[in-house]
Amino acid sequence: MVEQCPSCHGEATLDSLKVCPLCGHYFPLTIAERIALVADEGSFVEMAEELRSGNPIHLEGYEEKLRENQKKSSLADAAMIGRCTIDGRRAILGIMSFAFMGGSMGSVVGEKITQAILEGALSGDPVVLFTASGGARMQEGIFSLMQMAKTASAAALLEETHTPLFLVLTNPTTGGVTASFAMLGDVILAEPGAIIGFAGPRVIEGTIGERLPKGFQRSEFQLEKGFVDAIVERAELKKTLRFLIDTHRRGR
Amino acid sequence: MDRLQDTVGAMEKIIDSDREAKHPSAWEYVLRSRKAGRPGAKTFIDLICDSFMELHGDRVYGDDPAMIGGIGIVDGRAVTFIGNRKGANLKENVLCNYGMSNPEGYRKALRLAKQAEKFSRPIVCFIDTPGAYPGVGAEERGIGEAIARNLKVFSTLNVPILVFIIGEGGSGGALGIGVGDKLYMLESAVYSVITPEGFASILLRDPSRAREAAEAMKMTSRHLKEFKVIHDIIEEGSAEETALRIKKIIIRDLDVLCAKPVNHLVRYRIRKIRGIGEVANLKAWWRPLLEVFAKTETLR
Numbered sequence: 215m216v217e218q219c220p221s222c223h224g225e226a227t228l229d230s231l232k233v234c235p236l237c238g239h240y241f242p243l244t245i246a247e248r249i250a251l252v253a254d255e256g257s258f259v260e261m262a263e264e265l266r267s268g269n270p271i272h273l274e275g276y277e278e279k280l281r282e283n284q285k286k287s288s289l290a291d292a293a294m295i296g297r298c299t300i301d302g303r304r305a306i307l308g309i310m311s312f313a314f315m316g317g318s319m320g321s322v323v324g325e326k327i328t329q330a331i332l333e334g335a336l337s338g339d340p341v342v343l344f345t346a347s348g349g350a351r352m353q354e355g356i357f358s359l360m361q362m363a364k365t366a367s368a369a370a371l372l373e374e375t376h377t378p379l380f381l382v383l384t385n386p387t388t389g390g391v392t393a394s395f396a397m398l399g400d401v402i403l404a405e406p407g408a409i410i411g412f413a414g415p416r417v418i419e420g421t422i423g424e425r426l427p428k429g430f431q432r433s434e435f436q437l438e439k440g441f442v443d444a445i446v447e448r449a450e451l452k453k454t455l456r457f458l459i460d461t462h463r464r465g466r
Numbered sequence: 467m468d469r470l471q472d473t474v475g476a477m478e479k480i481i482d483s484d485r486e487a488k489h490p491s492a493w494e495y496v497l498r499s500r501k502a503g504r505p506g507a508k509t510f511i512d513l514i515c516d517s518f519m520e521l522h523g524d525r526v527y528g529d530d531p532a533m534i535g536g537i538g539i540v541d542g543r544a545v546t547f548i549g550n551r552k553g554a555n556l557k558e559n560v561l562c563n564y565g566m567s568n569p570e571g572y573r574k575a576l577r578l579a580k581q582a583e584k585f586s587r588p589i590v591c592f593i594d595t596p597g598a599y600p601g602v603g604a605e606e607r608g609i610g611e612a613i614a615r616n617l618k619v620f621s622t623l624n625v626p627i628l629v630f631i632i633g634e635g636g637s638g639g640a641l642g643i644g645v646g647d648k649l650y651m652l653e654s655a656v657y658s659v660i661t662p663e664g665f666a667s668i669l670l671r672d673p674s675r676a677r678e679a680a681e682a683m684k685m686t687s688r689h690l691k692e693f694k695v696i697h698d699i700i701e702e703g704s705a706e707e708t709a710l711r712i713k714k715i716i717i718r719d720l721d722v723l724c725a726k727p728v729n730h731l732v733r734y735r736i737r738k739i740r741g742i743g744e745v746a747n748l749k750a751w752w753r754p755l756l757e758v759f760a761k762t763e764t765l766r
Contacts, residue, residue: 264747265745265746265747265748266745266746266747267744267745267746268744268745268746269744270693270743270744271682271683271684271689272684273682274682320743321743321744321745322743322745324743325743325745325748325751328740329751329754332754332755332758333754335758335761335762336754336757336758336761350637350638350659350660352659352660352665352668352669353669354659354744355658355659355683355684355685356657356658356659356684356685356690356693356695357693357742357743357744358659359637359638359641359658359659360641360695360739360742360743361742361743362613362614362617362638362641363617363621363641363644363645363739363742364739364740364742364743366614366617366618366621366645367617367618367621367622367645367736367739367740368740369618370618370619370621370622370736371622371736371758371762373618374622374762374765375758375761375762375765376765389638390637390638390659392610392614393598393609393610393613393614393617393638393642394613394614394617395614396610396614397608397610397611397614397615398614398615398618411605411610412598412600412604412605412609412610412613412638413598413600413601413604413605413609417600418600418601418602418605421600422599422600422601422602424601424602426602427602430602430605431605439606439607439608440608441608441610441611
């Protein structure tokens with residue numbers, strides 16, 4: 215597959231990792247590609263696939279927007295959860311997709327992430343969440359804000375069961391997702407070059423008028439500031455997750 | 467003919483003012499919630515408490531004047547107070563970033579909440595912020611992490627938490643001190659995921675349509691009560707009258723909540739948070755939650 219790299223503008227021939235061979239730029243992966251990246255072949259079984267968004271604040275045009283995005287992305291909403299094995303180890307996977315309404319977190323995304331975390335709490339299997347989100351889904355008003363509290367409270371329960379929560383932050387992870395479960399992992403990994411932050415660069419420049427330092431809010435910046443444990447290349451991700459799963463078993 | 471038009475005009479005026487008396491527009495509520503001179507957290511704390519001592523600092527980086535915290539005595543009971551502070555005059559407004567907290571504010575709130583838990587002291591939060599501070603420094607020191615941690619810790623904190631939205635309830639910055647057992651709003655307070663201006667510029671692609679956005683966002687106390695996000699609306703009078711109403715609720719609720727077994731309190735809080743959202747085809751969501759509760763109970 216040949217694509218033009220948005221970073222170096224070169225013609226890049228991409229393999230399944232979708233990393234530009236010329237400059238190392240990370241192209242976005244679809245949910246299916248992410249599953250293939252970390253889960254053992256054929257091991258992924260989707261959970262809560264029947265969940266669909268309502269229109270809780272009766273916002274004009276939201277239902278059409280949902281239908282458009284469902285058609286365009288072949289996804290039901292901006293997240294998919296399920297069980298899988300990673301090199302033979304059982305795990306719960308949650309994967310967000312920026313392709314569906316900017317990966318925004320509404321009731322369905324919040325519900326799925328919560329269910330994934332609670333399934334981990336019940337089974338004791340580690341929970342691995344991949345984020346890609348512009349933040350809360352404004353079209354659901356206050357209900358989207360409350361998903362932040364919902365996912366964070368699930369993470370609190372998971373902690374009580376001593377079950378690990380691993381985060382993989384991908385480009386971009388911002389707003390209400392950053393300010394909830396994305397920052398609550400026992401270990402937080404990031405893909406190289408991903409934008410990770412709360413307020414978007416435009417908001418900061420627009421509201422406060424501050425100039426942004428070079429590399430601001432990139433994974434490397436967050437690593438330096440202490441909010442990310444490690445930046446992991448796609449090629450190394452499965453091996454890294456296997457290591458983390460093996461080293462986060464209580465009493466073993 | 468002129469006369470008739472005058473009559474019709476007068477009638478319309480009456481109808482308009484009548485409508486306004488019943489339900490002012492959402493935008494009118496937004497303006498009221500932001501109005502300079504509106505009583506803030508410190509005013510209410512002083513009116514509600516017999517005595518109050520402010521406590522400063524997050525023990526990590528600094529003290530955020532945009533977040534007030536401390537211990538007060540309400541009707542003989544020690545209570546930890548946490549609240550946003552916009553400042554009472556221009557000089558204070560600037561010092562407090564107009565009520566927009568940095569990570570230090572949320573970390574101070576967290577420290578005081580953990581301190582309250584240690585000494586079984588209930589917590590009262592007053593929300594009045596346009597949102598968390600969107601600045602370079604706030605990002606560098608992890609504003610997202612600070613809010614996220616508060617959401618997590620407050621959701622399982624072993625003391626009663628009462629939350630009052632007294633002015634602007636802006637987004638994650640409000641929610642960062644907004645997870646609790648009971649949530650109340652002053653009548654003209656607002657609570658939303660983004661400002662109407664932000665909603666207008668992003669979704670309506672025109673920042674000047676904020677008035678329209680406010681209506682569409684359903685951010686008034688009446689809407690939030692309808693949505694069952696808040697427990698009740700508190701009517702507003704003079705600062706003293708409103709403070710007295712808040713005080714009565716604090717006394718009433720804490721009498722009930724402080725008598726509850728702590729694990730019941732926390733389970734009820736989590737169950738309430740867990741249930742918020744509109745999702746089609748969702749069945750029996752509480753079942754796994756009850757199983758998790760049973761499991762955490764045996765682990766304790």
